[in-house]
Amino acid sequence: MNSPDLPPAHEPMTAEAVLSRWPTNATKHELLDGALYFYGTFDERDISTAERTYPGRRALINREGALEVHPAGPGKPHSVLDLVGEEHEAHVQEAAAELREKTAPHRRSR
Template sequence: MGHSLLHQILVSNLVVPVAVAETAGIRSLTGCGVRLADDTWLRADLAVCRGEQCDGERWCVQGPPLLAVEVASPASRARDLGAKKDAYQRFGVPHYWVVDPGGDEPTVRVHELLDGVYAERVRIGPGGRHEVTAPLPIELAHEAIFDESSRWAGHWRGNSMEHTGPDLPSCEEPILVDAFGHRWPTGAEKVELEDGCPIFYGEWDERDVAIAERTYPGRVVRLDQPAGRPGTITILPGPEPAA
């Protein structure tokens, strides 16, 4: 059903300074799809790209952006700091930032691609600030990004997030907001495609796996974390038929 209000606030706190720092031929976009290959389509919370990559007639950014920014959520944090970071690295995205309300304290991690591998240039914690020169000249100040949302970030870290919602109603009944916002696939906060495998971010359990299995018959539906915890469902190719 989309990201939390905290997530949207943190993205908003980055949008204006990034837009102000735009130079000729450079554009910033929020929540945009990024087509990195025919089988890989990721959604960046904020991307900075060359103007020709984001022609208004296209439905997604074509090729690696100059910068990808992810605001970590309970469902996305493991991938944002792991597999998704690896994917951006593999496809040559020069700059990658992670705004992370989780962990011991809220931080901003600034990565730069050096010889094909991300190096963490700086990790900005409370009271910190850092001048970035590429791909845009901008000062990243911790208090400007997190501001009043820091107290929400503490709740984010301490919340068990075990709110997996009601069952879907019978086919004769209307679907109400709580079921719509929790059950797969409409309860997903983000959907991506990596190496030909759809990935759905959210808080899922066995009910959602069962729905996905009916939608993708013959494929393997993998719950990537314990049931009821934030994370992902990944749809994998089915096993090859026995000879």
């Protein structure tokens, strides 16, 4: 978030830091297309914090200023805001099919 840096590691945390820095100040978050989506206005410091918090995952700040944390993969991740039309629909259908598969009762073969 656009706020002061966290105190150095050897100093105690301050109330200002806890209330103004990610992740403790993120009041709304969602899971969108497999990415964690934190609403707010973030900066480059938050990308570094997110990638340390979620090792192996890739973080980005999207055009709205929100923070997204994506699964590991090659290259830079693409914002969930960039998924449009057919590509978004394909992601939704894939996620729905995966969820149905995981939640469906196991059938016995006869």
